[in-house]
Amino acid sequence: MPLPVDHIVFDIGRVLIHYDPDIPFSRIIPDPVDRKWFFDNVCTHDWNIEQDRGRTWAEAEALLIASHPDQAERIRAFRKHWHEMVSHAYDDSVTLLKRFIDEGRDVTMLTNFADDTFDQAQEIFPFLTLPRGVTVSARVGLIKPDPEIYRVHTERFGLVPERTLFIDDSLPNIEAARAFGWQAIHYSGAEKLRADLAAHGLL
Numbered sequence: 001m002p003l004p005v006d007h008i009v010f011d012i013g014r015v016l017i018h019y020d021p022d023i024p025f026s027r028i029i030p031d032p033v034d035r036k037w038f039f040d041n042v043c044t045h046d047w048n049i050e051q052d053r054g055r056t057w058a059e060a061e062a063l064l065i066a067s068h069p070d071q072a073e074r075i076r077a078f079r080k081h082w083h084e085m086v087s088h089a090y091d092d093s094v095t096l097l098k099r100f101i102d103e104g105r106d107v108t109m110l111t112n113f114a115d116d117t118f119d120q121a122q123e124i125f126p127f128l129t130l131p132r133g134v135t136v137s138a139r140v141g142l143i144k145p146d147p148e149i150y151r152v153h154t155e156r157f158g159l160v161p162e163r164t165l166f167i168d169d170s171l172p173n174i175e176a177a178r179a180f181g182w183q184a185i186h187y188s189g190a191e192k193l194r195a196d197l198a199a200h201g202l203l
Helices: 022-028 032-041 045-052 057-067 069-080 091-102 115-124 147-157 171-180 190-199
Strands: 007-010 106-111 133-136 164-168 183-186
Touching: 007 091, 022 032, 022 069, 045 057, 057 069, 091 106, 091 190, 106 147, 115 133, 133 147, 147 171, 164 171, 171 183, 183 190
Parallel strands: 007 106, 007 164, 106 133, 164 183
Antiparallel strands: none
């Protein structure tokens, strides 16, 4: 049997808020073949994750524009229209987050996020200011699933690893958290999340 949970740690993207670059880019690049090429070759996942590690958007844009000058306008559109990519909150998850806080439980967040877009996300979604605190990857220069980011979060917030429950949509992030000693739930939807939380005695 797992130990009782004293600390609940939420991921943010695709657990508390939606994220989908196709939302603005389906308008910016209407042709799906062209749009796929752009995300596969220009504004790639590997390029974007470096902003989560701490690279500034200005540096990121300059790097791509130097190698793809003909794509400059589209490259700049990624940051310009980022707010459209986070189109809505996951209401069921947010309700649980608020419930745990109202019950007096210790709730924090651990997220792969760029520095300035996290500030923007908190403006769009004020509930992101409610937990006790957050570790933002760009601000510590580490990204999940690097084991070091779990150590940093644990030490910053005084967590007991074996009594900490992490909720994330990424299986590699979940596996890394478990390897560090946290309990973890792989988020795949509201119904399963509630069942998993009940199994941990939290609902």
